[in-house]
């Protein structure tokens with residue numbers, strides 16, 4: 001006989017905007033995020049016997065996302081996610097775990113006539129700051145932070161040679177190639193006992209995000225890359241070194257290929273090897289390289 005092996009439900013794609021206004025200076029600060037909140041617990045009967053008495057409506061979950069954004073700071077997103085997740089355990093005895101994902105979109109303050117503008121912002125890229133927090137009854141709060149969608153490219157300083165050559169291989173070795181990727185980086189914190197433990201030393205979250213962002217860009221730029229694998233491992237090592245409460249660091253990086261184009265058929269144009277200037281960016285297929293590094 002079938003039985004429910006696992007189940008969770010909630011609201012996804014809840015878009016939230018919060019402004020904070022400094023009345024004395026007139027400076028306003030904004031945060032825009034997209035939230036997903038899924039619940040687990042003694043909810044089996046809602047699936048198996050149409051028992052809605054155990055269902056906190058997803059509409060109520062959406063309302064709660066707004067109310068907790070009003071009641072608590074939304075920065076850092078780790079703290080907001082922890083407050084929101086813990087709420088469902090505190091409020092509903094039959095809920096055993098709440099999974100919250102927060103995606104923070106960029107609104108960067110404009111500089112106008114050389115000065116930071118008090119209330120105008122621009123979207124300077126598709127990069128997001130992401131947080132996943134799970135509050136589970138009896139196991140505290142687990143948090144994973146990350147950066148997604150930071151698109152980077154270096155026009156030299158990347159090689160790839162020495163790989164397996166056999167009857168399946170056509171790729172030429174290269175000592176100088178273009179390297180481009182959309183960074184998906186994550187770092188997993190040691191579990192927190194409760195929301196108070198998340199709040200205690202809360203600066204760690206912005207500090208780690210800034211460190212991870214700087215490490216990612218500096219290592220990408222400065223490393224004489226032997227491979228995506230080796231460069232991402234160096235990034236992970238540094239993230240672990242930057243913040244001692246981080247247990248794991250991980251990257252998932254597409255290798256966005258830029259192919260040389262042989263133009264010699266046209267008047268003998270030289271456009272390969274050291275003469276390569278015009279390339280064909282590829283939209284797919286792409287390599288996809290992942291790793292997670294622990295202490």
Ligand SMILES: O=c1[nH]c(=O)c2[nH]c(=O)[nH]c2[nH]1
Pocket residue numbers: 160171226227228229255287289
């Ligand atoms: O950095 C790389 N790693 C690979 O595993 C790989 N495979 C490939 O075709 N090109 C690359 N580049």
